[in-house]
Amino acid sequence: MSGELTNARKKLASVSSLLKQQKAMSAVQSVYDAILTMLKGSLMKAEKTEFRELLDSTVHVLNSDKKLREDYPLIINYTHGEEKALLEVMREILQELQKNVSAGAQELLKAMEKRKASELEKGQALIEANKISEAQKLFNNLIKEFKDDTELRADIADKFIKSGLYDDALGYLEEALKNDPNAIFLYNRIGIVLRKMKDFEAAEKYYLKALKINNKDEYLYFNTGRLYYDWKKWDRMAKAAKKAVSINPNFAEAEKMLKFAMKKMG
Numbered sequence: 001m002s003g004e005l006t007n008a009r010k011k012l013a014s015v016s017s018l019l020k021q022q023k024a025m026s027a028v029q030s031v032y033d034a035i036l037t038m039l040k041g042s043l044m045k046a047e048k049t050e051f052r053e054l055l056d057s058t059v060h061v062l063n064s065d066k067k068l069r070e071d072y073p074l075i076i077n078y079t080h081g082e083e084k085a086l087l088e089v090m091r092e093i094l095q096e097l098q099k100n101v102s103a104g105a106q107e108l109l110k111a112m113e114k115r116k117a118s119e120l121e122k123g124q125a126l127i128e129a130n131k132i133s134e135a136q137k138l139f140n141n142l143i144k145e146f147k148d149d150t151e152l153r154a155d156i157a158d159k160f161i162k163s164g165l166y167d168d169a170l171g172y173l174e175e176a177l178k179n180d181p182n183a184i185f186l187y188n189r190i191g192i193v194l195r196k197m198k199d200f201e202a203a204e205k206y207y208l209k210a211l212k213i214n215n216k217d218e219y220l221y222f223n224t225g226r227l228y229y230d231w232k233k234w235d236r237m238a239k240a241a242k243k244a245v246s247i248n249p250n251f252a253e254a255e256k257m258l259k260f261a262m263k264k265m266g
Helices: 002-013 015-020 024-040 045-064 066-071 083-100 103-128 132-145 150-162 166-179 184-196 200-213 218-231 234-247 252-265
Strands: none
Touching (some): 002 024, 002 045, 002 184, 015 024, 015 045, 024 045, 045 083, 045 234, 103 150, 150 166, 150 184, 166 184, 184 200, 200 218, 218 252, 234 252
16 A cells, blocks of 8 residues: 555645646646545555645645636635545546546647657667667757656656666756755655765755655655665664654564664664
8 A cells, every 4th residue: 555655645746746837637636546545545643644734735736726726716625534525626626627628638638748758768769779868869859848847857867767877867857856846756766866876965965855845754764764774874774764664653664674773773
């Protein structure tokens, strides 16, 4: 279930970026999917509290979007414990948005997504052929075409990460972060890249920034602990693992990390 919860967090975190790209339907669908995951899952008290706080901020973002308010003029209300009611509101908004989207516009969106996927595949092939400068040129042209697409930059960075080209990946991730400074998954990904580059101090700074935005994500603490493992900072590793376990007592890997750090500390 933990993987599903992580995806639900990512979906809520993507709402602001999707609205900036004028992808209201995708933004509302992300909220709908996240709530559905929350309702179906057996969440612990801390997890429920975290999700409800994330929903609070997400609802505020939706209500603040002028374009969405034009399509759905009613204020979205949310009270903790009434997630089912919020789910129905999201369903209603999706139906309303669906009415306003013409068949031609839907086809255009599909064509754009198909083009992005095709160009990403071409870029991957160029990287595998060690034609790095050609891949960069292709990706940069794609970014110019979809300049507000934060996730596209992250997807491009992943292509370089998989090939061990961390410097290139870092550049795209930093640009993505400038485009969406509250995207926690970007801080986390940059931290991972910097850790692989053994720039531990810089990686720590990004993780700490992410934790300032959300200090209730056990996986973020775990990844921070993974940095301290490579860095051999056992006391900090223990602290990060302890935080992860306090948020999710069933997090077995974090428990192992904590025991390992305590053993190292003597």
